[in-house]
Amino acid sequence: MNDRYGLDIALFSIKCFIAAMLAYYIALKIGLTRPYWAVSTSYIVAQPLAGAVISKAVFRLLGTALGATAAVVLVPNLVNAPELLSLALALWLGLCLFISLQDRTPRSYVFLLAGYTASIIGFPSVAAPGQIFQTSILRVEEISLGILCGSLIHALVLPRSVTGLLFTRVDAIIADVERWSRDALSGAPDETVLRERRRLALDVNELHQLSTHLPFDTARFLPRVRTVRALQDQLSLLLPLGSAVEDRIAELNANGGVPVRLAALIVRTCEWLATPAVSIAERGALVETLVADIRAEEPTVAAPLQWRDALILSLASRLADLVRSHSAVRDLRDQMRSPTRAAVTPAVAAALRTASNRTFHRDRFVALRAAWGTIATMVLGCAFWIGTGWPEGAGAVLIAGVCCALFGNSDDPAPAIRTFLWGSIIGVCIAGFYVFAVLPRATDYVTVAAVLAPMFLLLGALLAIPKYNLITLGALLGLANLIGLNASYEGDFASFANGAIAQLVGTGFAVVTVGLFQTVGAEQSSARLIRAGWRDLARRSILPGEPDEIGWVSKMLDRIGLLAPRLVARGQDPGRPLFDVLVDLRVGISVAGLRRVKLAAGEFGRGIINPVLSRVSAHYRARTLDAPTVEDPDLLAAIDTAMTAFAADPAPGERRDALLALTSLRRNLFPAAPGYHAEAAA
Numbered sequence: 001m002n003d004r005y006g007l008d009i010a011l012f013s014i015k016c017f018i019a020a021m022l023a024y025y026i027a028l029k030i031g032l033t034r035p036y037w038a039v040s041t042s043y044i045v046a047q048p049l050a051g052a053v054i055s056k057a058v059f060r061l062l063g064t065a066l067g068a069t070a071a072v073v074l075v076p077n078l079v080n081a082p083e084l085l086s087l088a089l090a091l092w093l094g095l096c097l098f099i100s101l102q103d104r105t106p107r108s109y110v111f112l113l114a115g116y117t118a119s120i121i122g123f124p125s126v127a128a129p130g131q132i133f134q135t136s137i138l139r140v141e142e143i144s145l146g147i148l149c150g151s152l153i154h155a156l157v158l159p160r161s162v163t164g165l166l167f168t169r170v171d172a173i174i175a176d177v178e179r180w181s182r183d184a185l186s187g188a189p190d191e192t193v194l195r196e197r198r199r200l201a202l203d204v205n206e207l208h209q210l211s212t213h214l215p216f217d218t219a220r221f222l223p224r225v226r227t228v229r230a231l232q233d234q235l236s237l238l239l240p241l242g243s244a245v246e247d248r249i250a251e252l253n254a255n256g257g258v259p260v261r262l263a264a265l266i267v268r269t270c271e272w273l274a275t276p277a278v279s280i281a282e283r284g285a286l287v288e289t290l291v292a293d294i295r296a297e298e299p300t301v302a303a304p305l306q307w308r309d310a311l312i313l314s315l316a317s318r319l320a321d322l323v324r325s326h327s328a329v330r331d332l333r334d335q336m337r338s339p340t341r342a343a344v345t346p347a348v349a350a351a352l353r354t355a356s357n358r359t360f361h362r363d364r365f366v367a368l369r370a371a372w373g374t375i376a377t378m379v380l381g382c383a384f385w386i387g388t389g390w391p392e393g394a395g396a397v398l399i400a401g402v403c404c405a406l407f408g409n410s411d412d413p414a415p416a417i418r419t420f421l422w423g424s425i426i427g428v429c430i431a432g433f434y435v436f437a438v439l440p441r442a443t444d445y446v447t448v449a450a451v452l453a454p455m456f457l458l459l460g461a462l463l464a465i466p467k468y469n470l471i472t473l474g475a476l477l478g479l480a481n482l483i484g485l486n487a488s489y490e491g492d493f494a495s496f497a498n499g500a501i502a503q504l505v506g507t508g509f510a511v512v513t514v515g516l517f518q519t520v521g522a523e524q525s526s527a528r529l530i531r532a533g534w535r536d537l538a539r540r541s542i543l544p545g546e547p548d549e550i551g552w553v554s555k556m557l558d559r560i561g562l563l564a565p566r567l568v569a570r571g572q573d574p575g576r577p578l579f580d581v582l583v584d585l586r587v588g589i590s591v592a593g594l595r596r597v598k599l600a601a602g603e604f605g606r607g608i609i610n611p612v613l614s615r616v617s618a619h620y621r622a623r624t625l626d627a628p629t630v631e632d633p634d635l636l637a638a639i640d641t642a643m644t645a646f647a648a649d650p651a652p653g654e655r656r657d658a659l660l661a662l663t664s665l666r667r668n669l670f671p672a673a674p675g676y677h678a679e680a681a682a
Contacts, residue, residue, distance in 0.1 A: 530625065
């Protein structure tokens, strides 16, 4: 980007203005009654990335059509009962908001737009229900025109591709994770490095969001979405693998030190991670040799089991897995740039076969609270509107509901809506100047576009700067909606004042009601995220069937990404809480390993593993925020008993896998406990 000189911002603003004026011109030519909806929408859909604006446009068009259909169904049937109509529109918006909050992808725009499009069409149509179908068609045309013009201009005029940004971010993320793994292997990194490593959760989520726009991107060469999903899976494994290796090195150093040959292999791994990219064939040969050498250092664990041997086994196994995951990450990066769909390596083929859809954390209680808060806001607003008979009350209710829906995914929407309100006030003031001093003298389209250009170009530039985004969006919508952009301007002060008051009252009312109904708070939200991880782990510990390890890892990384900013908002150092969540993540992987052993084991093996898994489930059910660390000697004893039993297992593969999972479980849950002793466990 050319942000240093502001060229990207200037280009974005120019494209926004061109799209808005194109939408305005077409709206006037085809006789649309409210062309400002087309202009406003063109700014709402504006995105710097071509693929993002097109993908969101598709979902917005679908949502607009669905919302218009809902309005056509509801208004004629309930127009004679305004109370029921208001309730129905409020319930529809609440339902759509609830559904949209369950899907944290661009698909959520379908339901969000469906919710407030019905309100945009429905509330103003109460006075003229017989024209609801025509009104719906006009609003859909105006909104769709804005979406299409914004999408086409941003996609065709000097577009910035999602693919280019994706490649840049992948290279940067891979460089970071390789550096973090080298830090883990070379010794205890400082707190800054540990905090940076936890940023991987945000990086993986960013890749997912970018990949959702790939099918709509304008680049000539598009990587497969499935390849990006496979890359996310491998990146997700690197954080728990790296932290596990780091833990085993520290524990071995406290128990006689890492064996010399294994220490040399750790150094070789660090050197390999620091080596610039080589050819795929050469990389494959290096990795196979390195992994084979690491596997050769695994001790043959057997009864009587020694704790040091179990730690060496765990370190060697996790180190080999770490090397393979890093190799797969490099291979998948090459696969993304490959001109053919054929897998560049067998590892890529395997990763593509098992690539999973990203699993996100969902909080139905918070979504339900946001939905009910929006419904309550609209019901109270409608009661005031109907009770007072205020002609512009419908507009105020509409604005309040849209604000609640737009910011409903926030723990505390009030500050964002308050910022939006300040932007609306600025927009009202600018609109007053235009309506009464400038636009009455504008006699044609070219003149209107010319006098609007300075202000819209300035606001478009501010819209591209994240910290000014909300206040600028409020100013833009307030300005566009109040100046009307009709064919002529009469300077009707009463009409302008009523519209301005409705917009400001509606936004201000939303600020008040979200504080009453929709505010969760960073502390409560953080607590719910932590408890959700505990509940999920307790449930997964006793589930039958094949464990979904990647699904568990991706969901926990998503929770880490959601938790970090909330901890910062509370003024709390996120280091310790995020470290605890990372431990829970590794416990879940150990549990998945035990469940796989259980599926392959006979009756004897299942009888050993079931008590451990049941105790893990009970352990996490007993956790509370007041006592996040539970002293559980029974669980420790169950783990040690299982280790003693499996050390005597005659099947070497089953014995190895079980002891790996049990050793990891012991280290994660009881890092301060004395080392395992076969005599104590017997």
